[in-house]
Structure formats: C-alpha cells, structure tokens
Amino acid sequence: xxxxxxxxxxxxxxxxxxxxxxxxxxxxxxxxxxxxxxxxxxxxxxxxxxxxxxxxxxxxxxxxxxxxxxxxxxxxxxxxxxxxxxxxxxxxxxxxxxxxxxxxxxxxxxxxxxxxxxxxxxxxxxxxxxxxxxxxxxxxxxxxxxxxxxxxxxxxxxxxxxxxxxxxxxxxxxxxxxxxxxxxxxxxxxxxxxxxxxxxxxxxxxxxxxxxxxxxxxxxxxxxxxxxxxxxxxxxxxxxxxxxxxxxxxxxxxxxxxxxxxxxxxxxxxxxxxxxxxxxxx
Amino acid sequence: xxxxxxxxxxxxxxxxxxxxxxxxxxxxxxxxxxxxxxxxxxxxxxxxxxxxxxxxxxxxxxxxxxxxxxxxxxxxxxxxxxxxxxxxxxxxxxxxxxxxxxxxxxxxxxxxxxxxxxxxxxxxxxxxxxxxxxxxxxxxxxxxxxxxxxxxxxxxxxxxxxxxxxxxxxxxxxxxxxxxxxxxxxxxxxxxxxxxxxxxxxxxxxxxxxxxxxxxxxxxxxxxxxxxxxxxxxxxxxxxxxxxxxxxxxxxxxxxxxxxxxxxxxxxxxxxxxxxxxxxxxxxxxxxxxxxxxxxxxxxxxxxxxxxxxxxxxxxxxxxxxxx
Numbered sequence: 001x002x003x004x005x006x007x008x009x010x011x012x013x014x015x016x017x018x019x020x021x022x023x024x025x026x027x028x029x030x031x032x033x034x035x036x037x038x039x040x041x042x043x044x045x046x047x048x049x050x051x052x053x054x055x056x057x058x059x060x061x062x063x064x065x066x067x068x069x070x071x072x073x074x075x076x077x078x079x080x081x082x083x084x085x086x087x088x089x090x091x092x093x094x095x096x097x098x099x100x101x102x103x104x105x106x107x108x109x110x111x112x113x114x115x116x117x118x119x120x121x122x123x124x125x126x127x128x129x130x131x132x133x134x135x136x137x138x139x140x141x142x143x144x145x146x147x148x149x150x151x152x153x154x155x156x157x158x159x160x161x162x163x164x165x166x167x168x169x170x171x172x173x174x175x176x177x178x179x180x181x182x183x184x185x186x187x188x189x190x191x192x193x194x195x196x197x198x199x200x201x202x203x204x205x206x207x208x209x210x211x212x213x214x215x216x217x218x219x220x221x222x223x224x225x226x227x228x229x230x231x232x233x234x235x236x237x238x239x240x241x242x243x244x245x246x247x248x249x250x251x252x253x254x255x256x257x258x259x260x261x262x263x264x265x266x267x268x269x270x271x272x273x274x275x276x277x278x279x280x281x282x
Numbered sequence: 283x284x285x286x287x288x289x290x291x292x293x294x295x296x297x298x299x300x301x302x303x304x305x306x307x308x309x310x311x312x313x314x315x316x317x318x319x320x321x322x323x324x325x326x327x328x329x330x331x332x333x334x335x336x337x338x339x340x341x342x343x344x345x346x347x348x349x350x351x352x353x354x355x356x357x358x359x360x361x362x363x364x365x366x367x368x369x370x371x372x373x374x375x376x377x378x379x380x381x382x383x384x385x386x387x388x389x390x391x392x393x394x395x396x397x398x399x400x401x402x403x404x405x406x407x408x409x410x411x412x413x414x415x416x417x418x419x420x421x422x423x424x425x426x427x428x429x430x431x432x433x434x435x436x437x438x439x440x441x442x443x444x445x446x447x448x449x450x451x452x453x454x455x456x457x458x459x460x461x462x463x464x465x466x467x468x469x470x471x472x473x474x475x476x477x478x479x480x481x482x483x484x485x486x487x488x489x490x491x492x493x494x495x496x497x498x499x500x501x502x503x504x505x506x507x508x509x510x511x512x513x514x515x516x517x518x519x520x521x522x523x524x525x526x527x528x529x530x531x532x533x534x535x536x537x538x539x540x541x542x543x544x545x546x547x548x549x550x551x552x553x554x555x556x557x558x559x560x561x562x563x564x565x566x567x568x569x570x571x572x573x574x575x576x577x578x579x580x581x582x583x584x585x586x587x588x589x590x591x592x593x594x595x596x597x598x599x600x601x602x603x604x605x606x
C-alpha cells in the first residue's frame with residue numbers, strides 16, 4: 001500500500017513537473033513578444049519608417065535606409081537562393097540516381113549547419129576580398145547561401161510527396177518527363193514549395209552575423225549595390241551595444257519591426273501550407 | 283537486305299537523339315543537375331577558401347594554435363584555446379538548462395497534453411525558434427544582464443560562493459549569461475524534435491507497460507523515453523551544434539575577455555563572438571588569417587556535432603516509421 005502511494009506521488013509530481021516545463025518554455029515567447037512590444041511601441045513613430053538615422057544626441061531620426069536595405073539584401077538572396085534551391089530540389093526528387101543525390105543531399109545538410117558567421121567569412125573571401133570593398137552583393141550572396149539548403153530540401157520533400165499515380169497518369173498520356181514535372185508535379189506540390197521558400201526568406205531576414213563583414217552597414221542610403229548597405233539586424237546590433245539612450249530606443253523599435261516581419265512570414269507560410277492541405281483533401 | 287540492316291542504326295540514332303532533345307528531358311536533367319551540383323561545389327569551395335585564407339596562420343602556429351592561450355594582435359601571437367573553451371563552456375551551460383526543460387516539455391506535449399493543446403504549444407515553441415538572434419541579444423542586454431547582475435549572480439555567490447565556479451564580481455555579462463541566452467535559443471529544437479521522436483513510439487509499448495500495472499510516469503520514463511532515446515539524443519546534438527555556432531546574441535552578452543576563467547560569472551569570449559567583434563578591425567595577414575582559422579575550427583566543431591545529430595535522428599525515424 002505504502003509503495004503504491006509512493007509510486008502515485010512520484011507519478012503526479014513528475015507529470016506536474018513536465019507541465020511546468022511546458023508552461024515555462026511557452027511563456028518565454030510571450031515574455032519576449034510582450035517586452036518587445038512594450039518597449040518597441042513607445043519608440044516607434046512615423047519617422048522611423050521615413051527618416052535616416054541621426055548622430056547620437058539628436059533626437060528623432062529613423063531607419064528608412066535599413067528597412068529598404070534589408071529588403072534589397074533579401075531580394076538579392078532570393079534571386080540566387082530560390083532558383084538554385086528549387087531547381088536543385090527538382091533534380092533530387094525527379095532525376096538523379098542513387099549516389100549523386102545522396103552526396104548533394106548530404107552537402108546541403110552540411111551547408112545548412114554551417115554557422116552563419118562562417119558563411120560570412122566565406123562571402124568575405126570570395127566577394128569582398130577580390131572587390132576590395134564591402135558591398136550589398138556580398139551580403140546578399142551570404143544570405144542566399146543560408147537560403148539554398150532550406151529551399152532545396154523543402155522542394156525535394158514536397159515533390160516526393162506527390163503520389164506516383166499522378167506521374168504515371170501524365171506519362172501515360174504521352175507527356176514527356178519535363179512536361180509532367182512542369183504541368184503536373186510542381187503544381188501539385190506548389191503550396192509546400194512556397195512554404196519552404198517563405199521560411200527560407202524568414203530565416204535569412206533576421207540574420208546579422210553573415211552581414212557583419214560583407215554588407216557592413218551604412219548610416220546613409222547606398223547609391224548602388226557595390227556599396228556597403230544598411231540592414232535592420234545590423235542596426236539593432238549596433239544600436240543595442242551603443243551607450244546612448246536614444247539609440248537604445250531605436251534598437252527596440254527596429255527589433256519590434258523585425259520580429260513582426262519575421263513572425264508574419266512564418267505565419268504566412270503555415271497558412272499557405274494549411275490551405276494547400278485542405279484544397280487537396282477537398 | 284544486309285545493307286539495309288547495316289545502315290539502319292546510323293539513321294535512327296540521330297533521330298532518337300533529336301526526339302530526346304525535343305522532349306527537353308535531357309536538357310532539364312542537365313540544367314537541374316547543374317543547379318544541384320552547384321550546392322555541392324559551393325560547399326566544397328567554402329571549405330577550400332577557409333583552408334587557403336587560414337594558410338598564414340596555420341603555417342606560423344601549426345597545431346599550437348589550438349593550444350595557445352595568448353591572443354595578442356600587437357605582437358601577432360594568436361592562440362585559440364580561450365575561445366574554444368568559451369564556446370564549449372557556454373554551450374555546455376546551455377544544455378544543462380535546456381535539456382531537462384526541453385525534454386520535460388516534450389514529454390508533456392507528447393504524452394499528456396490533448397492533441398490540440400500539444401499542437402498549439404509546439405507551434406508557439408517553433409515560432410520561438412524563428413525569432414532572430416539579434417533580438418535575443420537585444421532583450422538579453424536590457425533584461426537578463428541587469429537581472430543577473432543585481433539578483434541572480436549575487437545570490438549564486440551568496441549560496442555557492444565557496445565553489446570556484448562562482449567567484450569574482452557580478453558583471454552581469456559573461457559565460458553564465460551567454461549560457462542562459464543559448465538555453466532559451468536552443469530548447470525549441472529539443473522540444474520539437476524530441477516530441478516527434480516520442481510520438482513515433484508505437485502505442486503498444488505504452489499499453490503494454492500500463493497493462494503490467496505501471497503508472498503513467500513509469501510507462502513514460504521507463505518505456506517510452508528509452509524507446510525514443512536516439513531521437514532525443516539527436517535533438518540534443520542539434521541544439522548543441524546551434525549553440526556552438528550562435529553568434530549575435532552571445533556576442534552581445536559574453537563580455538569580451540580573452541582570458542580563460544573557471545568562474546562562470548566572469549566575462550569571456552566564444553569563437554563566433556571574437557570573429558564578429560574583430561574581423562572588420564583586423565589588420566595584417568596573420569591577424570586576419572588567425573580569425574579565419576578560428577572560423578575553420580568552429581566549422582569543424584559544428585560539422586562533427588551536426589553529423590552525429592543527423593545519424594541519430596535518421597536512426598530513430600527509421601525505427602519509428604516501421605509498423606510495430
């Protein structure tokens with residue numbers, strides 16, 4: 001009897017502990033969101049979106065250049081990362097034999113695991129060193145490298161989940177393999193692929209480490225893509241580690257804007273995926 | 283007749299080739315292969331570039347680079363040990379906190395919570411994984427660092443001050459703070475992958491244990507968790523790889539000290555943090571290539587851990603996917 005009571009007590013205590021673990025971990029997200037909204041909202045005004053950053057001591061100013069800069073960097077990254085990830089994924093899922101895809105899949109996972117700061121060093125060695133100056137190109141290239149493995153694996157995974165009956169049906173109608181892929185398989189998997197691409201964009205949009213010595217940051221507008229360019233994550237880093245209160249407020253505002261953008265991208269990707277799932281069922 | 287047979291193949295082969303190319307299958311095969319191969323090539327090129335650019339440093343210091351404890355740009359003396367130590371120590375602190383918390387939450391989400399609640403919580407935890415590193419750093423600087431300095435570190439010194447681990451003034455920044463930030467950043471990975479591994483455990487395993495009279499906890503801890511142990515271990519390795527390579531948040535709270543300290547309260551440095559801080563300011567070939575070599579060391583470290591994580595996760599998903 002005693003033994004059973006003890007076992008029951010252990011049971012209840014441990015199960016409660018796991019519940020507490022869950023509450024603790026989930027509440028962290030709400031703490032982060034709440035604190036960021038509280039601090040960011042107070043510092044956020046219209047100027048933030050329209051004005052250039054000011055020197056310490058001058059109040060006001062914004063981060064218009066960093067918002068546009070981040071957009072440009074993401075565009076460059078997407079222009080390289082999405083085609084490579086998509087086409088590579090098509091190869092892995094639809095062509096390819098055994099060994100070659102395995103090797104490519106393995107290196108894609110390897111690339112995915114490379115620390116972002118090391119990606120930054122690589123982009124520095126191949127673009128900044130030969131060009132002799134920091135540039136938006138180098139930053140965009142670094143970000144694209146982080147995007148490729150995500151897009152590649154998502155494309156492959158969702159193409160593979162398309163039932164073989166669809167492939168066979170198309171081929172039986174006399175369509176070539178290319179025609180089958182373009183008109184049947186990819187459309188069937190498009191929601192999943194889109195989700196992967198959005199997640200890739202969301203991941204790189206918050207990265208600062210690969211930009212530190214590639215696109216560098218810039219307090220003004222970049223005249224062209226061969227110049228250093230500002231980015232929101234870099235601005236947050238720079239402002240948060242500065243000693244000025246004005247700068248801290250700007251960092252909070254930038255943090256709020258960045259987090260909202262990243263969360264919206266993540267929610268959008270889930271929404272796309274869930275819509276795809278219901279559409280296929282219906 | 284014989285001549286017809288002999289001339290037939292040269293006529294049909296080009297025609298077949300033309301048909302092949304008109305379908306475009308060969309072309310699309312080739313084009314997609316080029317894109318896929320570029321992923322392989324760029325990764326190989328990455329390793330090559332790190333190797334070449336760390337050349338001067340490797341030539342000068344050899345393997346002593348890994349064991350050297352001085353980091354002095356003025357005299358061009360560079361050793362990586364303080365940074366390797368800081369990287370491993372902060373990641374270890376992170377795991378000490380995030381493993382029990384993450385595995386506990388994963389157990390709750392897979393074994394106890396109703397599916398709807400479980401999915402909702404997992405969704406929130408995975409959103410946490412999407413929060414950018416700089417934002418963790420921003421919050422840590424303004425909330426965690428003052429908290430550590432004023433309350434937690436004095437408390438630790440007061441209660442555990444006899445240990446060499448809790449010596450020196452409470453700066454707020456240092457190994458312990460970086461470890462706590464890393465713990466928060468890594469537990470989403472542990473929760474979401476461990477939960478998958480636990481959910482993949484066949485239902486019969488649980489039912490058998492319960493039928494033998496085990497309590498819910500006994501069935502979970504003695505049957506379900508051991509069954510999923512490889513997947514859980516894989517999630518921990520994945521979290522470790524993330525923690526080792528994490529840059530921005532750590533750079534903002536590590537305290538930037540190039541020494542090796544036993545006290546967890548002391549400021550330190552990690553490999554990623556020193557690269558982030560000094561790369562743009564580095565002057566001279568040896569200095570730069572020493573930083574690149576640090577990048578190479580970090581790359582090697584995370585690759586080994588990542589490979590182990592992949593193997594473990596593959597091993598369990600295979601086992602779990604088998605019909606029981």
